[in-house]
Amino acid sequence: MLEFFQKLSFAAPFWFVGLLVIPALWFLQRREGAKSSIAFSSLSILGSLGSKPKLRPGGLSALLLSLALALCFVALARPQHRETFTARKASGIDILLTLDLSESMNIRDFLPPQARRTIPRISAAKLVLKPFIRHRPNDRMGLVIFSGQPYPVCPLTLDHDWLQESIERVQINDITEQGTAIGSAIAAAATRLDARDSKSKIIVLITDGASNSGKLSPKQAAELAAELGIKIYTIAIGTEDGRVGRNVMSIPRQEFDVETLQEIARVTGGEFFRAKNFEALEETFSSIDKLEKSEARVSSTVQETDFYPWVCGLAALLAFAAYVVHAIALPPQP
Numbered sequence: 001m002l003e004f005f006q007k008l009s010f011a012a013p014f015w016f017v018g019l020l021v022i023p024a025l026w027f028l029q030r031r032e033g034a035k036s037s038i039a040f041s042s043l044s045i046l047g048s049l050g051s052k053p054k055l056r057p058g059g060l061s062a063l064l065l066s067l068a069l070a071l072c073f074v075a076l077a078r079p080q081h082r083e084t085f086t087a088r089k090a091s092g093i094d095i096l097l098t099l100d101l102s103e104s105m106n107i108r109d110f111l112p113p114q115a116r117r118t119i120p121r122i123s124a125a126k127l128v129l130k131p132f133i134r135h136r137p138n139d140r141m142g143l144v145i146f147s148g149q150p151y152p153v154c155p156l157t158l159d160h161d162w163l164q165e166s167i168e169r170v171q172i173n174d175i176t177e178q179g180t181a182i183g184s185a186i187a188a189a190a191t192r193l194d195a196r197d198s199k200s201k202i203i204v205l206i207t208d209g210a211s212n213s214g215k216l217s218p219k220q221a222a223e224l225a226a227e228l229g230i231k232i233y234t235i236a237i238g239t240e241d242g243r244v245g246r247n248v249m250s251i252p253r254q255e256f257d258v259e260t261l262q263e264i265a266r267v268t269g270g271e272f273f274r275a276k277n278f279e280a281l282e283e284t285f286s287s288i289d290k291l292e293k294s295e296a297r298v299s300s301t302v303q304e305t306d307f308y309p310w311v312c313g314l315a316a317l318l319a320f321a322a323y324v325v326h327a328i329a330l331p332p333q334p
Contacts, residue, residue: 007081008079008081008082009082010079011077011078013077014077015073015074015077016074018073019070019073021069022069025066060325061322061325064318064319064321064322065319068315069315071312071314072312075311075315076308078308079306080307081304081305082302082303083302083303083304083305084301084302092199093139093140093198094142094201094202095139095140095142095202095203096143096156096189096192096193096202096203097129097142097167097204097206098143098144098145098150098186098189098204099122099145099146100145100180100185100208101122101145101172101173101174101175102147102178102179102180103173104121104208104238105121105172105208106121106122106172107120107208107238109121109239110238111277111278113279121208121237124237124278125206125237125281126167126168127278128278128284129167129285130167131285135289136289139158140156140157140196141156141163142157142163143163144185144188145174146175146184146185146188147175147177147181148175148178148179148180149175149181149184149213149214150181150187150188151175152188152192154166155192156192156193156196177213179214180209180210180211180212181213181214182207182221183211183214183216183217183220183221184213184214184215184216185221186203186205186216186218186221186222186224187216187221187224189203190224190228194230200231200292201228201229202231202232202292203231203233204232204235204288205235205261205264206235206237207234207235207237207261208236208237209257210260218261218263218264219260219263219264219267222264222267222268223267225267231269232264232265232270233265233288233291234262234270234273235272235273235275235284236256236258236261236272237275238256238275239277240256258272273288
């Protein structure tokens with residue numbers, strides 16, 4: 001209720017001056033009443049007039065009429081309820097996060113600040129993506145995951161809560177085909193970006209291995225993306241000495257293909273980043289955030305709802321009530 005009155009305004013507030021008429025009428029009525037009280041020195045004189053005078057309507061009738069008149073002036077002031085709706089518009093930058101979900105992303109070689117033990121690479125990527133997404137509210141962003149083949153999880157959207165939930169849900173082995181199909185992942189992301197009419201199209205590729213599957217090579221996919229005007233930022237995540245679990249046999253052989261990731265970034269006009277620890281991963285996304293400036297585009301719409309018809313209706317109702325009270329107050333005719 002308080003919020004409703006905070007948004008209430010009047011289009012013609014100068015009509016409130018008319019409310020001064022009401023106390024003036026009350027003053028005149030009282031003055032006339034005072035004159036009538038001294039017109040006759042004795043009530044017996046009234047009886048000699050032969051007919052009963054009409055009695056004045058009671059105070060209730062006068063009060064109702066005063067309220068009706070006051071509401072008339074309120075209606076003339078045009079009470080309005082103003083509601084402002086704010087909508088974010090896309091900045092024109094579309095970003096597709098392309099995340100590697102191969103088995104090696106389970107390697108625990110990242111230690112976040114104030115953490116007691118290392119966490120998997122996939123968990124580190126999820127943690128760093130949260131502030132990156134939050135700092136770019138006006139960019140359309142989406143998610144493609146891949147291992148042996150790519151899989152689109154979230155389309156380009158301004159609903160970043162949905163995107164965050166989608167990122168949180170993805171897990172290693174969500175895709176049954178094993179391997180690292182970087183070329184296919186780039187092609188899948190590029191196809192979705194090409195369908196959008198935006199001024200800037202970006203792929204952020206996060207991987208910890210070399211491409212070893214897929215029908216399209218990373219270089220071919222990068223050239224295709226470049227032709228479509230898509231920029232690719234490549235991030236090599238992890239160290240060479242990480243392991244899965246405690247079993248020595250579980251240490252996966254690392255195949256970081258830094259040269260290919262650098263070539264992908266070069267061909268498309270992007271940049272290559274090497275993130276060997278959590279701090280470097282944070283700095284990587286901070287750098288990308290600074291490189292791709294996003295402008296805030298907000299549109300506001302004001303919706304006005306007039307209440308004067310309702311006020312006029314209430315004034316008419318009070319005036320009718322005053323008439324009824326006045327009619328009841330009249331003495332019966334002889």
